[in-house]
Amino acid sequence: MIRAVKGTRDLLPPDTAVWNRVEQCAREVFRAYNYHEIRTPILEEEQLFARGVGADTDIVSKEMYAFEDRDGSRLVLRPENTASVIRAYIEHRLDQRPGVQKLYYIGPMFRRERPQKGRYRQFFQIGAEAIGSDSPFVDAEVIEMVSEMLTRTGLSGFTLLINSVGCQNCRPQFVEKLRAALQPIAAQLCTDCQRRAETNPLRVLDCKVPEDQALIGQLPSILDSLCEVCAPHFEHVRTYLTDRGIPFEVKPRLVRGLDYYMRTTFEVTHGDLGAQNSVLGGGRYDGLAESLGSNIHSPGIGFSIGEDRLVMTVAQSEAATLDVFIAHLGEAALRHAGILARDLRREGISVEVAANLKLKRAMELANKAGARYALILGDDEIAAGVYSLKDMKTTEQHRVTREQIFDRIGNRN
Numbered sequence: 544m545i546r547a548v549k550g551t552r553d554l555l556p557p558d559t560a561v562w563n564r565v566e567q568c569a570r571e572v573f574r575a576y577n578y579h580e581i582r583t584p585i586l587e588e589e590q591l592f593a594r595g596v597g598a599d600t601d602i603v604s605k606e607m608y609a610f611e612d613r614d615g616s617r618l619v620l621r622p623e624n625t626a627s628v629i630r631a632y633i634e635h636r637l638d639q640r641p642g643v644q645k646l647y648y649i650g651p652m653f654r655r656e657r658p659q660k661g662r663y664r665q666f667f668q669i670g671a672e673a674i675g676s677d678s679p680f681v682d683a684e685v686i687e688m689v690s691e692m693l694t695r696t697g698l699s700g701f702t703l704l705i706n707s708v709g710c711q712n713c714r715p716q717f718v719e720k721l722r723a724a725l726q727p728i729a730a731q732l733c734t735d736c737q738r739r740a741e742t743n744p745l746r747v748l749d750c751k752v753p754e755d756q757a758l759i760g761q762l763p764s765i766l767d768s769l770c771e772v773c774a775p776h777f778e779h780v781r782t783y784l785t786d787r788g789i790p791f792e793v794k795p796r797l798v799r800g801l802d803y804y805m806r807t808t809f810e811v812t813h814g815d816l817g818a819q820n821s822v823l824g825g826g827r828y829d830g831l832a833e834s835l836g837s838n839i840h841s842p843g844i845g846f847s848i849g850e851d852r853l854v855m856t857v858a859q860s861e862a863a864t865l866d867v868f869i870a871h872l873g874e875a876a877l878r879h880a881g882i883l884a885r886d887l888r889r890e891g892i893s894v895e896v897a898a899n900l901k902l903k904r905a906m907e908l909a910n911k912a913g914a915r916y917a918l919i920l921g922d923d924e925i926a927a928g929v930y931s932l933k934d935m936k937t938t939e940q941h942r943v944t945r946e947q948i949f950d951r952i953g954n955r956n
């Protein structure tokens with residue numbers, strides 16, 4: 544038997560209904576904030592991510608699905624989408640379009656991670672990028688939007704963490720301060736931290752090893768090193784969030800160890816997810832377009848939501864989506880049912896017809912399908928133009944006309 548590739552999975556009904564609802568909800572929120580969809584290819588040149596994510600990150604060095612194409616070019620299955628969106632932005636000169644470019648995407652990403660619960664090698668992200676403004680107002684709007692989106696999908700009890708990682712003017716001094724502070728304690732930290740203390744001290748702050756946390760907690764805070772541009776920027780973001788009643792926590796350890804990240808970073812965590820409890824991460828990346836070879840300064844900010852985890856945490860109990868189940872008695876009634884089903888479906892009512900099933904069997908199936916109503920059609924009903932409509936929940940049965948069916952069932956939608 545051939546099975547799905549390790550680390551990938553099939554999404555089946557009824558779970559797909561939750562996925563669809565989450566995505567529909569996201570699209571509605573994006574629409575309200577004037578974001579528009581971008582669809583970039585799943586295949587990209589390997590170089591894009593070496594430059595756009597960082598060659599020394601785990602994603603690029605260990606987890607990418609990279610291969611040589613038949614013509615010798617190096618391709619990858621995209622491990623994330625920000626680099627692709629910025630590539631498309633540069634390639635199609637979207638900087639020449641008026642206003643801030645607000646783009647969103649929903650789709651699969653690929654990383655060859657060690658298999659663990661709730662982690663997949665093909666996973667889905669819902670994300671967005673706002674490119675062309677360095678205003679803190681845009682940062683606050685993006686953060687407000689993600690908070691709105693998570694709330695509307697039904698996620699409650701999440702925590703929004705924000706921070707500023709400074710800029711190319713103030714961060715290098717902080718990194719030196721950090722390096723100096725790490726020197727006497729590095730030997731007591733995990734092996735990854737020992738290495739990072741030399742190569743990329745900022746990433747020590749990311750360490751999740753429990754034994755390291757006490758020492759890391761005593762390291763200097765980047766917020767004490769922000770320059771005269773970064774400090775007011777962060778102040779503004781916080782003010783705008785407070786204005787709108789969005790609760791947040793400032794977490795100075797929330798950093799991104801790549802050069803083009805600057806100023807605002809944010810993350811959303813949710814208690815139900817345990818140690819791997821981040822649902823969403825984002826940040827400002829004013830230097831990313833330049834690091835991908837653009838000579839146009841294109842400040843931007845974006846985020847991505849791990850859709851697999853979000854779906855896992857929102858309510859799994861979806862309401863029945865089947866409105867009417869039609870059972871029939873005889874061939875003439877089946878033909879009539881076909882026409883009636885078409886007309887109901889045109890009104891957006893979901894219909895299933897139990898073709899050529901005995902009435903008893905059909906009613907059992909209606910029950911199992913979670914239908915709201917069952918409609919029973921026989922020769923008498925057709926001749927009289929009056930149908931029996933059974934409410935599957937209350938088991939009440941009513942004699943209704945064709946018009947009444949549309950009224951009764953259509954109204955709820």
Ligand SMILES: [Zn+2]
Nearest residue numbers: 710713770773
């Ligand atoms: Zn700065």
Ligand SMILES: [Zn+2]
Nearest residue numbers: 733736750755
């Ligand atoms: Zn560590």
